[in-house]
Amino acid sequence: MHEMGIILHLAKSLEETAAEQDIKKITRVTLEVGEVSGIMTDYFVDCWNYFKKRHPVLDTAELVLETIPAVTWCDACKRTYPTVQYGRTCPYCGSGETWLLKGSECVIKEIEVED
Amino acid sequence: MKIIELKETVTASNDRDAEVLRGELKQKGTLLINLMASPGAGKTTLLERTIRDMKDELRIAVMEADVDSDVDAVRIEKIGAKAVQAHTDGMCHMDAGMTRRALEGLGDEPFDLVFLENVGNLICPAEFDTGAGRCVMLLSVPEGDDKPLKYPLMFSKSDVLIITKTDVAPYFDFDVDACVSRARKLNPTIRVFAVSAKTGEGFEAWEEWVSEQVETWKY
Numbered sequence: 001m002h003e004m005g006i007i008l009h010l011a012k013s014l015e016e017t018a019a020e021q022d023i024k025k026i027t028r029v030t031l032e033v034g035e036v037s038g039i040m041t042d043y044f045v046d047c048w049n050y051f052k053k054r055h056p057v058l059d060t061a062e063l064v065l066e067t068i069p070a071v072t073w074c075d076a077c078k079r080t081y082p083t084v085q086y087g088r089t090c091p092y093c094g095s096g097e098t099w100l101l102k103g104s105e106c107v108i109k110e111i112e113v114e115d
Numbered sequence: 116m117k118i119i120e121l122k123e124t125v126t127a128s129n130d131r132d133a134e135v136l137r138g139e140l141k142q143k144g145t146l147l148i149n150l151m152a153s154p155g156a157g158k159t160t161l162l163e164r165t166i167r168d169m170k171d172e173l174r175i176a177v178m179e180a181d182v183d184s185d186v187d188a189v190r191i192e193k194i195g196a197k198a199v200q201a202h203t204d205g206m207c208h209m210d211a212g213m214t215r216r217a218l219e220g221l222g223d224e225p226f227d228l229v230f231l232e233n234v235g236n237l238i239c240p241a242e243f244d245t246g247a248g249r250c251v252m253l254l255s256v257p258e259g260d261d262k263p264l265k266y267p268l269m270f271s272k273s274d275v276l277i278i279t280k281t282d283v284a285p286y287f288d289f290d291v292d293a294c295v296s297r298a299r300k301l302n303p304t305i306r307v308f309a310v311s312a313k314t315g316e317g318f319e320a321w322e323e324w325v326s327e328q329v330e331t332w333k334y
Contacts, residue, residue: 002239005206006125013128017121027116031125038238088264104268108121115117 003039006106007047011055013108018057026061028112034103035070035084061111070103129243132211136218136246146332147214147229148325149247151269154235156255157279159187160312162230166196168322173227173329178217180209180234187232197221208239211246227329237266241273248332251275256287260294263301270298275306277321282311 014026033039045063052058070083076095083103085091090098124130140147152158159179166175176197179187182205191198201217203209209217214231221229231247233240252273254262257280263270270276276298278291295307306324310317 002207002242005208005210005239005243009127009129009210010125013123013125016128017119021119023119106125108123108125108127110118110120110122112116112118 003044003047007051011051011058014058015055023113025114026058026111027114028062028064030064030066030109032068032107032109033065034068034105036103037106039106041065068103071101072098073101074098129210133244133246136211136215137248144333145226145229146329147231147247149231149233149245149250151233151240152253153237156253157312158232158253159190161279162191163194164312164318165322166194170196175228176221176226177230177232179232203234207234207236208243209233209245210243214245237269241269249274249328253277253279255280256284256289260290263297267301270301273305278309280311281309281316282313
């Protein structure tokens with residue numbers, strides 16, 4: 001739903017980085033996207049391919065998405081479990097006293113640039 | 116070819132802009148409150164009553180953010196507060212850059228308190244820091260007490276939860292205690308007010324909180 005907004009900020013961050021480090025061309029951008037970040041990857045890539053053309057430093061850059069599995073911590077039995085499969089309820093003890101450890105992030109891991 | 120490791124969130128540039136804006140507003144002594152809720156929760160109606168009650172005490176302005184139209188800004192101006200309408204050009208939220216441009220639209224006049232009425236949506240506005248000093252969310256009785264379960268980020272990011280339209284509570288099965296305990300599980304320090312803009316119930320406590328925040332923001 002907010003993929004377009006995220007792409008606009010991503011493009012801006014990358015342009016800033018390029019200006020700071022005197023990079024002429026970014027050829028690949030690798031993002032780590034959490035399983036429960038709410039980002040729809042197909043739509044996200046479409047938005048990227050549309051917006052990158054507006055930025056000369058990015059216009060040929062490929063976007064690579066690496067999925068980060070979501071993990072939830074159960075405070076009742078002090079164990080972790082996969083979020084997507086079990087949701088909010090701990091599969092070991094049935095407790096709802098749980099919270100997400102990771103999986104909601106969207107991080108720029110690295111960029112590949114022309115020398 | 117070379118690889119550069121960045122390890123920063125995709126919204127890092129927005130977070131930086133928001134931090135700068137917050138600092139500038141603090142210097143000016145202007146408290147910006149980011150008001151978030153789903154469409155129809157009563158954001159504009161809450162503002163109308165709040166402004167009427169507080170406009171002699173504080174210099175208040177409102178930035179209305181919508182995808183289209185200016186109906187909300189017109190409503191606010193009718194009651195005598197300065198309002199600007201910001202259009203988000205199809206975006207489902209305001210970010211720090213858009214907020215800065217909207218603030219510029221208010222001109223050079225000094226304000227103690229500026230409300231940003233964000234786009235009606237419980238998802239995206241929570242993800243983007245606008246530079247506001249405080250985040251306030253509304254949840255209306257007809258929407259249901261289960262919303263903290265469905266939109267956890269919004270409840271986690273807000274300093275205040277206002278339950279609105281309490282006058283219609285007899286016609287709905289909204290369990291206030293259940294709602295508050297769900298919200299506190301996500302955000303133990305969230306302040307909660309229950310109000311009705313129709314009857315005025317709960318406005319005294321809410322407005323007292325606003326006054327306190329404006330005072331503490333100035334120093």
